[in-house]
Amino acid sequence: MVDADQTFIIVGGGLAGAKAAETLRAEGFTGRVILICDERDHPYERPPLSKGYLLGKEERDSVFVHEPAWYAANDIELHLGQTVDAIDRAAKTVRFGEDGTVVRYDKLLLATGAEPRRLDIPGTDLAGVHHLRRLAHAERLKHVLTNLGRDNGHLVIAGAGWIGLEVAAAAREYGAEVTVVHRGPTPLHHVLGPELGQLFADLHRDHGVRFHFGSRLTEIVGQDGMVLAARTDDGEEHPAHDVLAAIGAAPRVALAEAAGLEIADRARGGGVVVDERLRTSDPDIYAAGDVASFHHTLFETSLRVEHWANALNGGPAAARCMLGRDVTYDRVPYFFSDQYDLGMEYSGWAPPGTYDQVVIRGDASRREFIAFWVKEGRVLAGMNVNVWDVTDKIQQLIRSKARVSTEALADPHAPLDSLAS
Structure with missing residues (x-):
């Protein structure tokens, strides 16, 4: 039974962590919520860093998940510029900050994200x-x-x-x-x-x-x-x-690994292993966002997804699971990109070797089309390029696992929402 005497700690101040804190309060949790972020900036979203903000089309303040005052207003104990250096699973405590503050938790969420892989070559110490x-x-x-x-x-x-x-x-x-x-x-x-x-x-x-x-x-x-x-x-x-x-990026698993939690093989993308409820090998510790490696029932494989939508949806899902809600995390992976005058959205999972053909609907030469990755007549993934308001229909096709006609897939006059029926 969740009540005001409990303490939930979130390690990681990115989108997943901030949305998890928001969801705990939205779901009525009245206990203590502690959000520990190793950056001095308030939690922010990462897509603008390589898109609108980098291009000078978005202001700096637009990247933040919440206004700074939101955290105090919602009784979220936000610790900026602080790192967690140890989890004691037996005592159910975390140690963080320069003074080694120790706090006990009832539930713990790891949303530590990922970090850029480094070039291991001479010259990387240069200023440029x-x-x-x-x-x-x-x-x-x-x-x-x-x-x-x-x-x-x-x-x-x-x-x-x-x-x-x-x-x-x-x-x-x-x-x-x-x-x-x-x-x-x-x-x-x-x-x-x-x-x-x-x-x-x-x-x-x-x-x-x-x-x-x-x-x-x-x-x-x-x-x-x-x-x-x-x-x-x-x-x-x-x-x-x-x-x-x-x-590329590597999941930040050092803290979880030192605590003895199960870690996925690097060949499978690494990350902290979680189940369909985003629980780690310790039932009181959860993981979400870039760091989590979960078995996706739809694709029947373990996935670690490093995209915005996974943090946006995974953080709230983990929060609800921490509260004892009956939640299964099986979102279709989704990401988007904007490059020059090309905008695209991708749903699904179909790396090389998993599909037998790519079906194009529209005019690829004009960069205005939908591509479908298909195996044995079933759609594994879809990407819409400069074609909009079709993501839900593409994801419906993927979830249905229905065998579809490739001719119908390629026909722009065949309604997408009729193909999965």
């Missing part, structure tokens, strides 16, 4: 090497892109995933020269496969981005602490004034 994960990173990168655009400078980006491509688009809008170095054969290959990855390569080439596929950075060359060039393993040297490492 960047990552993009935190608001401070975006503020710095925004200044860098402004200067590169003004001076016709060169940015080399390691990695052609979503962050790499969104920053490439932003850099070109500022007027910077951009080279993207990527180990795969196309951008986004591990997510979209070669069929749609090529579309993004063409999009960026049309806007002046240079790609160097099938290679990786081996050294960043500098002088007097500043970047001069980036070298690749095939002997090429690319001029650069700045370098962005966008080679």
Whole structure:
């Protein structure tokens, strides 16, 4: 029975943690809620860091989940700039802050997120090497892109995933020269496969981005602490004034691992293992957002999803489970991206090797279409590009697991909501 004598602690002040705190109060929890964030900024959303805020189209204050005064008004004990260095599961306590404050919990939520993977090559200590994960990173990168655009400078980006491509688009809008170095054969290959990855390569080439596929950075060359060039393993040297490492993110599991919680294999994406109720191997500890690895019943596999929607929905789901509500977390993975004049939304899960064909509805050459990843007639994933208000229908198709005609999928006159019936 949840009551005012209980203490719920949330470790991690991103979107998942902030929405979990909000949900606890919205669901009527009157006990103590402690939200511990290792950044000094109030909890914020991350998509604007590589989109609107980076481009100067959104104000800094627009990224925050709540107004600063909201936390005190809702009796949320917010600790900014504080790290948790230990969980004692036997005593049910966490230790945090410079003074080693120890607080007992009844339920604990880990929403520690992920951190950028680092380039393990010479030259990463130079002043012009960047990552993009935190608001401070975006503020710095925004200044860098402004200067590169003004001076016709060169940015080399390691990695052609979503962050790499969104920053490439932003850099070109500022007027910077951009080279993207990527180990795969196309951008986004591990997510979209070669069929749609090529579309993004063409999009960026049309806007002046240079790609160097099938290679990786081996050294960043500098002088007097500043970047001069980036070298690749095939002997090429690319001029650069700045370098962005966008080679993925690793779940922040050190705290959970030290506490003896079950951790997923890195081959499966790593993360803290949770069940369908977002409970870890300790029934009083939950995990949500980028750090959580859960078995998705729809796709019959373990997933760790690093996108905004997972934090937005996972935090509240974990909060309700902590309160004893009967909740199963089985959201269809969803993410979105904006690059130049292309806007897209992707629903589902269909990495290369899981599907047998890609069906296109619309005109891919005009970048106005829906793509479906299909296996044995069943839709595993769908991506709408510059076509809107179809996400619910695409997710309905995925959830139905119905066998559909590929001819009907490709026919723009066949209503999507009739195909899953």
